Amino acid sequence: MNSNILLKASKLNTRIFYKDSVVNAVCDLDLELREKEILAIIGESGCGKTMSMLSLTNLLPQSAKITEGQILFNGKDIEMDNEDQLRKIRGAQISYVFQDATASLNPLFSVGEQIREMFITHEKIPSAESKNKVLEVLESVNLKPAEKYYSYYPHQLSGGMNQRAMIAMAIASKPKLLIADEPTSSLDRITEMQILNLLRDLNKKMNLSIIFITHNISIIENFADRIVIMYAGRIIEKGDAKEILRNPKHPYTKALLKCLPKKENKDKFLNTIEGNVADLSDLPDGCKFNPRCPYVMDVCLKEEPEFKKVSEGHFTKCYLE
Amino acid sequence: MLLRVENLGKQYAISKSFFSNKETIVQALDNINFELREGTILGVLGETGSGKTTLAKLIVKLLEPNNGKIIYNFDNFPRNVQMVFQNPFSSLNPMMKIKDILKEPFLIHHLDNGTDTDSKLRILLEKVNLSYDCLKHHPDEFSGGQRQRIAIARAIAIEPKVLVCDEPTASLDLSVQAQILNLFIKLKEELGLSYIFISHNIEVISFIADEVLILYEGKPVERGLKNKVFNNPLHPYTKILLSSDIGELQKTSAQDNYSGCKFYTNCKFSSDICKQMTPEEIKTEEGHYVSCHILK
Amino acid sequence: MSALDNKTLFWGLFFVILLSLIAVFAQFISPYAYDTIDADNILQPPSAGHIFGTDQLGRDVLSRMIYGTRISLSVGFIAVGIATFIGIILGSMAGFYGGFIDRAITIFIDIMLCFPVFFLILAIVALLEPNIYNIMIVIGLTSWMGQARLIRAEILSLKERDFILAEKVLGASNQRIIFFHLLPNAVGPVIVSAILGIAGAILVESGLSFLGIGIQPPTPSWGNILSEAKSTLGIAWWLSVFPGLAIFITIISYNLVGEGLKKYLR
Numbered sequence: 001m002n003s004n005i006l007l008k009a010s011k012l013n014t015r016i017f018y019k020d021s022v023v024n025a026v027c028d029l030d031l032e033l034r035e036k037e038i039l040a041i042i043g044e045s046g047c048g049k050t051m052s053m054l055s056l057t058n059l060l061p062q063s064a065k066i067t068e069g070q071i072l073f074n075g076k077d078i079e080m081d082n083e084d085q086l087r088k089i090r091g092a093q094i095s096y097v098f099q100d101a102t103a104s105l106n107p108l109f110s111v112g113e114q115i116r117e118m119f120i121t122h123e124k125i126p127s128a129e130s131k132n133k134v135l136e137v138l139e140s141v142n143l144k145p146a147e148k149y150y151s152y153y154p155h156q157l158s159g160g161m162n163q164r165a166m167i168a169m170a171i172a173s174k175p176k177l178l179i180a181d182e183p184t185s186s187l188d189r190i191t192e193m194q195i196l197n198l199l200r201d202l203n204k205k206m207n208l209s210i211i212f213i214t215h216n217i218s219i220i221e222n223f224a225d226r227i228v229i230m231y232a233g234r235i236i237e238k239g240d241a242k243e244i245l246r247n248p249k250h251p252y253t254k255a256l257l258k259c260l261p262k263k264e265n266k267d268k269f270l271n272t273i274e275g276n277v278a279d280l281s282d283l284p285d286g287c288k289f290n291p292r293c294p295y296v297m298d299v300c301l302k303e304e305p306e307f308k309k310v311s312e313g314h315f316t317k318c319y320l321e
Numbered sequence: 322m323l324l325r326v327e328n329l330g331k332q333y334a335i336s337k338s339f340f341s342n343k344e345t346i347v348q349a350l351d352n353i354n355f356e357l358r359e360g361t362i363l364g365v366l367g368e369t370g371s372g373k374t375t376l377a378k379l380i381v382k383l384l385e386p387n388n389g390k391i392i393y394n395f396d397n398f399p400r401n402v403q404m405v406f407q408n409p410f411s412s413l414n415p416m417m418k419i420k421d422i423l424k425e426p427f428l429i430h431h432l433d434n435g436t437d438t439d440s441k442l443r444i445l446l447e448k449v450n451l452s453y454d455c456l457k458h459h460p461d462e463f464s465g466g467q468r469q470r471i472a473i474a475r476a477i478a479i480e481p482k483v484l485v486c487d488e489p490t491a492s493l494d495l496s497v498q499a500q501i502l503n504l505f506i507k508l509k510e511e512l513g514l515s516y517i518f519i520s521h522n523i524e525v526i527s528f529i530a531d532e533v534l535i536l537y538e539g540k541p542v543e544r545g546l547k548n549k550v551f552n553n554p555l556h557p558y559t560k561i562l563l564s565s566d567i568g569e570l571q572k573t574s575a576q577d578n579y580s581g582c583k584f585y586t587n588c589k590f591s592s593d594i595c596k597q598m599t600p601e602e603i604k605t606e607e608g609h610y611v612s613c614h615i616l617k
Numbered sequence: 618m619s620a621l622d623n624k625t626l627f628w629g630l631f632f633v634i635l636l637s638l639i640a641v642f643a644q645f646i647s648p649y650a651y652d653t654i655d656a657d658n659i660l661q662p663p664s665a666g667h668i669f670g671t672d673q674l675g676r677d678v679l680s681r682m683i684y685g686t687r688i689s690l691s692v693g694f695i696a697v698g699i700a701t702f703i704g705i706i707l708g709s710m711a712g713f714y715g716g717f718i719d720r721a722i723t724i725f726i727d728i729m730l731c732f733p734v735f736f737l738i739l740a741i742v743a744l745l746e747p748n749i750y751n752i753m754i755v756i757g758l759t760s761w762m763g764q765a766r767l768i769r770a771e772i773l774s775l776k777e778r779d780f781i782l783a784e785k786v787l788g789a790s791n792q793r794i795i796f797f798h799l800l801p802n803a804v805g806p807v808i809v810s811a812i813l814g815i816a817g818a819i820l821v822e823s824g825l826s827f828l829g830i831g832i833q834p835p836t837p838s839w840g841n842i843l844s845e846a847k848s849t850l851g852i853a854w855w856l857s858v859f860p861g862l863a864i865f866i867t868i869i870s871y872n873l874v875g876e877g878l879k880k881y882l883r
Contacts, residue, residue, distance in 0.1 A: 044494035045465075159369070188368035188521055190561065215494060218524070259499035261528035263551065263563075269503045270528065273496040276464045381786045399788030412779035416801045429789045475783070 005072075006176060006209050007033040007056070012069030014048075014055045023280045025051040025064065027233040030307075033177070038203055038210045040224035040241065042217050042256075044277045048233035049213045053179050057090045074176065091122060095170040099182040101162035105154040111165045112138070112150030118172045133172075140205075141168040141198060160191035164198065171202060178202075181213045196223050218260050221245060226313075229253050232278035232288035239314030249316040251293050287318070295320055322356050323394050323483060323515055324380070329353040330388030331375050349375045350539045353389070354602065354610075355532075357483065362509065362516040364530025364547070366523060366562075372539035373519045377404065377487040380517060395482055400430060403476040407488040409468035413460040419471055420456035426478040441478075448511070449474045449504060466497035470504065477508060485517045490525065502529055523562055527551055532608075535559055538583035541602060545609035555611045557588050582614065590615045626877025632870030640687040647680035652835045660853050670855040672845060678855060681837040682863055688838040689867065692753050692822040693815040699757025700818075701811050704764025709795055709803075711765070712772025719769075726762045734759050738821065739830065747830045756818050767810055771803035809875050816871035823864050839864050 014026035026048045033039050043049045054060050056071060058080050071078040073094070079085055090096075098104055106114060112134050119130040131150075138146035141164045154162055163183055170178055180199065184192035200223060202208050212224060220227065220241065227244045229237040229252065237250040248254045258271035275292040284290055287300045299319050307315045331350040350372040357363050367373040378384040380391060381404045395401050406412040413422055423442055427433040443453055449470040460468055469489060476484055486505070490498040502525065508514055520526050526533060527547065534544040535558070543556040554560045581596040582588070588595065592614070600612045639646065648668075655675035663670045669678035711722035738755050745751045775781060776799060784794050825831030826840025834841055839860040846856035 044496060189523060190368070217495070256496060259496050261499070261502065261522075261524040263524060263527045265528060269506060270499040272499040272503060274500075276466060277494055277497065279464075383782060383785060399786065402786075404783065404786045406779040406783065408779060412783050414780045414798055414802070425784070425789070426787050429784075429787050429793065472783070475787075479787075 004035045005032055006035045006037075006074060007031070008072040009052075009056065010070050012052065012055060012071065013067045014051055014060065014064055015067050016051075016064045018063065021281060024233055024283075025280060026055060029055075029069070029235060031228065031235070033209055033211065035176075035209055036203065036207050037226060038200070038212060038224045039226050039228060040212045040214060040220040041228045041230060042214060042220070043230035044215055046232075046277055046280055047230040048280075049230050050181055051233075052230070053096075053181060053211060053213060056179070057094055058086055059090070059096070091118075091175070092173050093175050094177045094179065095173070095175045097163070097166050097170050097178065097180045097183045099185050101166040101183075102154055102159060104166055105162060107154055110151050110153050111143075111157070111162075111168075112152075115165070115169050115172055118169055122173050137168045137172050138165075140171070140202070141165070143168065158191075160187050160195065163187065163191075163195055167195075167198065167202075171206065171208065174206065175208070177209045177211065179211045179213070182215065183212075184219070185215070192219065199223075217245075217256055229256075232283055233280060234288060234317070236289065236318070237314075237316040239310070243311065243314050247310075247314075249310050249314070249320075250289075250318045251295055251320070252289050253316075323359050324357040325392045325394070326353055326355050326380075326389070327392065328389035329376075329379065329386050329391065331372070331379060331384060332387050348539055350379070351388075352599075352602075353534075353536075353541055355534050355544060357515055357517060358532075359482075359515055360509070360513055361531040362505075362518050362529055364526035364533045365517060365519040365536065366521070366526045366533055367519075367536035368521055370538065371536040373521075373536055374487055375539075376536075377485050377517070377519055380483075380485050400479050401482045402485065403479075403481040403483070404485045404487065405469070405472055405476050405489045408492050409465055409472050410460075410492075412472050413468055415460055417459070418456065419458055419460070422460070422471065423456070423475055423478060426475060430479055432479065445474045445478055448477070448508065464497075465493050466500060469493065469497075469501055473501075473504065473508070477512065477514070480512070481514070483515050483517065485519075487519045488521065489518075491520070491522070498525075505529065535562070540583050540599065541610075541612050542584070543609075543611045543613075549606065549609040553609075555605060555609075555616060556584075556613050557590055557615075558584050582612075623877050623880070625873050629870045629873025629875075629877050632866060633874055636686055636690060636867060636870070639683055640690045643683050643687045647677075647683040649677040649680040651681045651684040651837050652676065660849065662853070663855055669859045670853070672842075672853075672856055673849060678842070678859060681842055682839065682860060685837045685839045685842060685860070686863070688749065688832055688836065689819050689822060689840075689864075692749065692756065692832075692838075693819040693871075695753040696756035696760065696818040696822075697811050697814045699754065700761035700814060701764050701807065703757070703761035705768055705800065705807070707761070708765035708768025709772050709800060712769040713776060713791065713795055713799065722765070722769075726765055729759070729762050732759075735821065735824065738825065739828070742825060742830050747825075747833060749832055749836070752822060752825060752831055756821050760814065760818065760821075764807065764810060764814070767806055768803055771806060772799050775799050775802055805881075809879050812871055812875040812878065816868045816875075819864070819867055819871075 009029055009031040012026055012029040013024065016023045016025050029052050041049045051064065055066050057078070058066065066080050073089065078089065105111070115134045115137060116130045119125045119133050120127055125133060134150060135146040138149050143149040143161065143164050157165065184195050187195065196219065199210055203210055212220070214220065224241045226239065227241045228235050229250065231252055237244065237248070237253050244253065245257070248257055255271065255273040259273060261270060273292050278288055286302050287305055290296045290300045293300065297319060305317045305319050307317055310316055329350060330348070330352060333347045333349055334344040335347055353376065355363065365373050365376060375384065379386050381402055420442070423445060424433060424438060427438050442456065446453055446455070451467065451470050463471065490501050493501060505516065506529065509516065518529055530547050532545065533547050533550050535542040537558050543550055543554065543559045550559065551563065554563050581598055582600055585591050585595045594614050600614045602610050602612045603616055604610050605616065653676060655671065657675065658671050659673055659675040661667055661671040667677050667679065669682065671677055707722050711719040737759055741755050742751065781794060781798060784798055822831055822838065823840035823843070826838045827844045829844060831840050832838035842860045843857055846853065850857060
């Protein structure tokens with residue numbers, strides 16, 4: 001595997017400032033992404049997965065701010081205050097796809113026109129040529145025949161088709177990295193699988209690196225190269241996808257894998273994780289998973305664990321042996 | 322047998338354009354048959370637009386059917402069929418305290434008598450694993466999973482026989498989904514409830530259901546005992562659902578008017594008859610029904 | 618986070634409460650009776666004895682304005698009360714039942730909105746006896762349309778929400794759904810619009826009294842004090858400036874409260 005590092009974030013901290021409190025949405029995030037790699041970020045609601053990805057190009061909402069940390073992209077430092085540099089990176093080199101594609105598209109323009117707009121403004125391509133470019137991109141996301149889809153408006157297309165159109169727009173400028181934030185969560189299973197297949201294809205054909213955010217650990221088995229698991233704003237386990245799915249080390253990862261209903265499961269009850277998803281404004285001392293952890297020890301209540309190497313490329317934050 | 326659905330159909334009229342009175346008829350649900358047996362869970366599996374929410378609303382009489390009928394094998398209608406909605410953030414009145422929300426069923430059915438109701442609420446909360454002091458709070462102080470427990474408590478308060486659950490775990494986190502699914506199973510055994518459990522998630526259905534009904538674009542595709550359907554899928558759509566190899570499926574839409582099988586455009590085995598005629602439901606073995614021409 | 622952090626709301630509430638206190642305790646705080654004629658002291662400019670001066674009949678302007686507060690505020694409150702009541706009934710019926718009832722009520726609202734309301738009021742008041750009760754009722758009967766539309770829109774969006782469907786599934790009656798579940802959730806914007814409506818009603822009353830068909834002298838209202846000031850505008854500025862300011866401050870403060878509450882009642 002190509003081991004060139006495309007993106008490296010170290011000690012990234014993002015806080016959200018409310019009127020009378022501050023919440024640590026992302027805490028000491030260390031992340032590496034290699035070229036042509038698909039990285040899946042997995043976590044439940046409020047675990048900081050979206051916030052950490054928005055932090056990468058400082059797309060944060062007004063109330064949130066990066067308080068610490070460094071991001072290297074393609075060997076260069078991303079300066080968080082340098083709006084000019086950020087604007088050149090966003091869209092052109094790092095682009096995003098969000099969950100609700102139908103809401104992300106402008107209902108007043110046809111799908112093709114919206115992508116063409118991208119070419120004319122970002123790439124400075126003359127408008128005569130741009131249409132052919134758009135058709136090319138539509139074909140690459142399997143919206144065929146492209147001529148037909150060019151003139152469709154978002155409301156004429158299904159959720160899955162709109163998500164394809166969004167992906168087409170995101171890859172139009174041939175970015176190095178695509179960040180997909182729960183792009184399939186509101187889609188049906190079959191459509192979801194198709195979108196995953198499409199992303200996998202693009203990853204191979206265009207050498208596109210992908211960060212795929214999801215709450216659903218069951219869909220990434222044949223999709224991601226590496227996995228990062230987040231809980232309460234922190235990464236608690238990371239490593240090779242197959243390794244983690246086969247040999248999860250953190251009690252949270254283990255429980256998450258076990259609580260999925262499976263066709264082969266013959267037990268009457270599912271395994272569960274007791275309690276509720278961590279509330280960022282009210283976190284315990286020590287390991288943030290300790291109130292829900294069945295193996296909790298004294299040390300877990302006092303001090304937050306550091307990363308520990310399990311095997312080559314597999315790290316976890318847990319005191320358990 | 323608690324409930325039987327015969328040839329159930331529902332159409333909606335939608336006006337095509339703002340400026341004309343022309344209406345298009347959309348067949349949201351067509352020719353649905355099934356039985357719900359006491360103490361069992363019927364899983365209804367379908368994608369967006371398969372008509373599964375319409376089916377739920379028909380059974381709890383939020384909608385009236387255009388064709389066919391639903392035969393309830395019990396009286397006292399609203400008390401005996403209750404519903405749990407998908408989104409617990411919108412299914413609880415934000416202005417009311419949990420206590421008042423849970424008292425509603427008793428008040429509506431004139432079963433409220435002070436102290437007695439209080440102890441009933443206590444038992445109700447125990448059943449869904451919530452603490453007694455949640456009563457004095459408002460819904461916005463709870464997480465999605467806790468809210469769904471409250472919604473379930475409200476639905477079982479007046480001891481219904483049938484619970485219709487419309488994607489009750491679709492908006493929850495996975496760890497919470499497992500808790501809620503276990504709760505449904507526990508309640509089924511403790512209270513002898515029967516469920517019509519609607520979901521788009523085949524794993525959830527395969528975990529929880531005893532019998533399944535698979536819908537595609539408002540039409541029944543395959544139904545029967547879970548083990549028979551899932552171990553021996555016969556309809557091409559069911560086969561695709563159960564395999565991990567997904568081809569390029571294209572959804573038909575209301576505008577494409579042809580009278581045949583809705584799965585025609587995506588089916589590898591389709592022939593002319595599939596386009597012209599809607600397949601009849603065929604019984605292939607005891608407890609297994611398929612609607613497909615290729616089985617003839 | 619308390620509502621008083623909000624400066625708009627704070628100053629609005631401050632003046633609204635102050636004005637209400639003045640209205641309630643009018644007889645205790647006014648230095649003179651509002652109708653005591655003092656022929657020796659006509660058209661006196663503001664002085665220590667008469668802080669706001671005196672009018673053509675030598676009556677103390679401050680005392681008349683204090684009593685006028687009572688009149689103006691009660692007209693505002695009661696007129697808006699009537700309008701809100703009608704608005705809630707018609708609006709919730711239209712929104713909840715839909716179909717023919719909705720169409721009938723919507724058309725009725727549209728017809729009412731076609732009339733230039735102020736002239737409609739003028740015409741009705743000209744026919745009836747222009748006393749304070751008629752004024753309140755007429756203003757109320759001609760200003761409910763906005764409230765009705767607002768309620769209708771709120772109910773239309775609320776009634777498709779799952780918690781309303783859940784009530785229907787439980788077998789709740791329509792009355793129960795409307796009064797216990799729909800209206801409490803629609804009440805926020807209604808209160809805001811009612812408070813803004815009070816300012817409007819006070820303005821209409823002042824206008825009518827200024828034209829001489831509102832509150833009849835000797836009962837004082839800000840409008841008729843202004844009206845009497847017309848003839849002496851050149852020589853007695855205090856007769857028009859103080860009631861004008863009072864109207865201005867009242868309208869502004871009710872608007873401030875309305876705007877300030879918007880945030881909290883949404």
